[in-house]
Amino acid sequence: MPWRQAAVFVSVFIPAVSVAEVYRWIDDQGVAHFSDRKPSEGEHEQVELNRPSLVPMRENITRGKRVSAISEQVNRSLQAGNGRQPSGKPEARARERNNARCQGYRQKLERIHQQLRAGYSNDQGNRLRRKRREVSQKLSRQCLLD
Structure with a gap:
């Protein structure tokens, strides 16, 4: 009833x-x-009022959980290392160069984040967001997915 x-x-x-x-x-x-x-x-x-737009929260929550799980997996793999020991000096040097490159990407991302937090014009903000996207992709492809 x-x-x-x-x-x-x-x-x-x-x-x-x-x-x-x-x-x-x-x-x-x-x-x-x-x-x-x-x-x-x-x-x-x-x-005249427009109809309100509705956002399906279930999809956002599911996607957020999936991203969090991937992030945790990446962090665990970074902390544990990949388990391979370099067998010789050339591999050790290559690993050091890769680590230095990855550290450079992280520093670039931090500088871009600082610039975005400091305020910007629309054109500069679009440029900074594009650069952040490019550097983030390089970092994930070359450092996190190896």
Whole structure:
């Protein structure tokens, strides 16, 4: 029985809210007013409202959990190392060069983050975000996925 009452309530009151009209007018002092009732005097205009956009949160939560799991896996593999020991000097030098390159990518990312936090114009912000994306991709491809 409570489900029926809830269904009746929703079917009666929700459509009434969605067709509500909104009016806008400016008073003598230049202040804009909004109301669901027409003003008794003065000029007014009816405001058309767009339907609100709905974001499916379930998908965002699932994607967030997946990203967190991947991040944890990457962190564990970085802490444990990949288990391979260099068998000779050339491999050790190559590993050192790779570590230095990866450290350089991390430093570049930190500088870009500092610049983004410091404030920027639209063009500069777009350039910084593009550069951050490029450096992040290089870091993940060359350092995290090896």
